[in-house]
Each structure stands twice: as C-alpha cells, then as structure tokens.
Amino acid sequence: MAAFLTPQEKVPYIKFAIKKTDLLKIFIMLLWETKSLDDKKYIQLSEKLNEIGRNLGGWLGKIISKKENSPDKKGE
Numbered sequence: 035m036a037a038f039l040t041p042q043e044k045v046p047y048i049k050f051a052i053k054k055t056d057l058l059k060i061f062i063m064l065l066w067e068t069k070s071l072d073d074k075k076y077i078q079l080s081e082k083l084n085e086i087g088r089n090l091g092g093w094l095g096k097i098i099s100k101k102e103n104s105p106d107k108k109g110e
Contacts, residue, residue, distance in 0.1 A: 035047055036048055036051075041097045041100060041101065042097075042101070044093075044097055045094065045097060045098075048090055048093055048094045048097070049094065051090055052087065052090045052091065052094070055083060055086055055087050055090065056087070058083060059080070059083050059087075062076065062079050062080065062083065063076075
C-alpha cells in the first residue's frame with residue numbers, strides 16, 4: 035500500500051509494517067523456544083524476517099533523510 039503514496043504518507047505504513055515484523059519475530063522465537071519449531075525452519079524464517087526488517091528500515095531511513103534534506107528544511 036505504501037508504494038503508491040507520497041513519501042510523507044508512507045511513514046506510518048512502514049512503521050506499522052516494522053512493528054508487525056518485530057512481533058512476528060517474537061512469535062517465531064517463542065515457537066522455537068517451546069520446541070514447536072525445529073532449528074532449520076527457525077533459521078530459515080529468521081533470516082527472511084531479518085531481511086524484511088533491513089529492507090523496511092532502509093526504506094524508512096531513505097524517506098526520513100530525504101525529509102530532513104528537503105529544501106523546506108534548509109531555510110529553517
């Protein structure tokens with residue numbers, strides 16, 4: 035959904051996605067700690083979730099750095 039919005043409108047959606055990804059990481063860890071998920075599956079899921087988290091964080095960082103460097107902010 036955020037892909038089609040303006041940069042300022044994207045921020046809440048990206049932050050929401052980051053929160054959901056972090057929550058999913060916790061649930062996956064709980065499954066692994068209770069032995070409901072084997073090591074191999076845990077590693078596969080964790081790697082994918084970490085990649086998703088890095089991508090979302092990078093996307094958010096780009097938007098925030100663009101906002102800070104925008105011409106509107108330079109005059110302040």
